[in-house]
Amino acid sequence: MAAAIAASLPTVQTAPTPAAPRQETLPASWNKSIDAEAEIPITTVQIDGLVTTKIIKHSLDSGSNAHGLLLGLDLDGVLETSNCFPLPNQSPDEDEKSVKSVGRYQSQMLRSLSEVGSVDSVVGFYQSAKLGAFFKQSLVEAQAIHQEKLRHGGIVIVHDTTTTSRGNASFRAFRLTKPFIEAHRRHNFSSASLINQRLTFSNILEEIPVKIRTNPLLNSVLGTLTESHRSPLSCALPSEATTSAIPPTYSTLDIGSVGLTRNLEQLIEAVDNHKVEESNLAYLSRQIARERLKADQYITKRREENAARIAQGLAPLPEENISRLFKIPPEPSRLESMLLLGQIDGFSKSLASASSSGLVTMYAVKASSEA
């Protein structure tokens, strides 16, 4: 029973002597980690085993677009996410009703979770992605909203379903960088603003190191589950000689480049999308240049006319507000094109890593077949 009580205490890795739960005074070693104003920056994100399994299940159940909220606490620079819950998929037309009902869903869920003693403070959200392409407008927008509401601005955990099915569960944590928040606050993604902030797709999000944690109770249960038992038959088939609830896998050793074609197709699609977006931008900027040229010509013409009139001793014509005569379109936002570049980068990164591990397995097979 003592072990159970010890396990149910909050994680106290920094404090050597955990205080009893009801004790009012905190241990002295905690003093430096108390931070009511959220001044200690987050350096690591710690994900609980429960959270990883929940995210994996939700991602597989709902296809590519699974997202939900992460619950947890931060302690001395480590953001501990200890629970999460999925959010219902929003319909593409975000009418007010669906937004409201999602809000109601969230508050009900949080209340219910706090009733059973679970953590009920939101620290960020999670999002599933395929083939490493997680740059999406929705993700960045959602994170920008959280940035203002949450302590520490909140984080997003991206889970890649493709690498997980290939045999290596991938969890990465991100938060928005300062230049991006600045640009987003001013709703200004024109090229001048991007140049000022030195903003490219690679510094929209900054990655935070991730740690996976399992609590002692989960450790012991996993230990029991991974234990292998010998078959009671003395000469059982090799595949049945030992049994275990969680058998060891070597799926990373599978030969053949799985899903490379799919990955290539997606990459080509992303490049096409980017091309379309770029030509839109080019069209818009040509239009801007044309209108501006017209306005300039008008002004110089009017000035020449006025100069002639003054020379003749007539009153100059008023210089009208040119913005009323010529509509110069606002400079287009480059956010979409930047995010598409980010997507291309994500796809090609996952393609590169898949092909490199493919190469290694191929050479390994060659070596073993020659031996």
Added chain:
Amino acid sequence: MSFGRSSAVYIHQQALSSTSNQATEVSSVTIHPVALFSILDHYLRRKDEQARVIGTLLGTVLDSGEVEVRSSFAVPHSESEQQVAIDGDHHRTMYELHHRVNPKEVVVGWYSTGSNLNANSALIQNLYSQETTPLQAVHLAINTGLEESGKGAGVKAYISSPVGISPKPENCVFVPVPVELRFRETEKSGLDLLASASSAATGPGITQPISDLEALEQSIKSVTTMLDRVLGYVRSVLAGEVRGDPAVGRYLLDTFAASTDDLEQGGFNASLQDTLMVSYLANLVRSQAEISSRLALAATS
């Protein structure tokens, strides 16, 4: 149903009659790791005075009568010798919330920690059976391995059967049904990650996600160590130090007799070239994307 019979016969009869007037009968139970881990988390977060925790199991029922428990949520309750109280509102709210995200999952039963079944269990079982009709509610008893010394962690599944001359809610027999852990092949890597965390040498239960190549390296290394072990064993048998086990010998024959001759050289080279090509292409695209984003910054400045 007022026949005077012994309880054993009665259960048997009940099982038979349930096949005739019900669509399906629970034949086996599978539990998804998420449900199991949620239960363990709930157990860790219980209040001091609570001896056990209970909650609702959600999942799907297959035509074969197999119940798939796919997730679970906690339900507050209080119990004493005399009475048991369950927060029904909480249960309904949580069920509705879960239903919005995953409409396929329905209430299939309930769980409790600890392995003792008592009169309170029967009452709760009766309550949940009303929700899961026409199917019997499944009861999972999770032994966390902490309460009784000498007993490891384990999960047991039960369905109930009314007992006695006139069935009363507080009387029932829990009939065990087989239960196993079930997860999709694609979820395996997540469990592997947790298993590596639980056995990590770096610290208590902490690990970091690794890249694809590192995972591959680990797999290859572990295969190499296994090969070395086998080689050592075979050598010592050949040298006459150890008496060879014919079963092990047969396993080794089965494993290594797999022919690799069909791996023709031409196919290998073509495939190698393809993979290299893809790798170059990926890196080319990446540098192009990077250049493009830099050019956007340089333009018009």
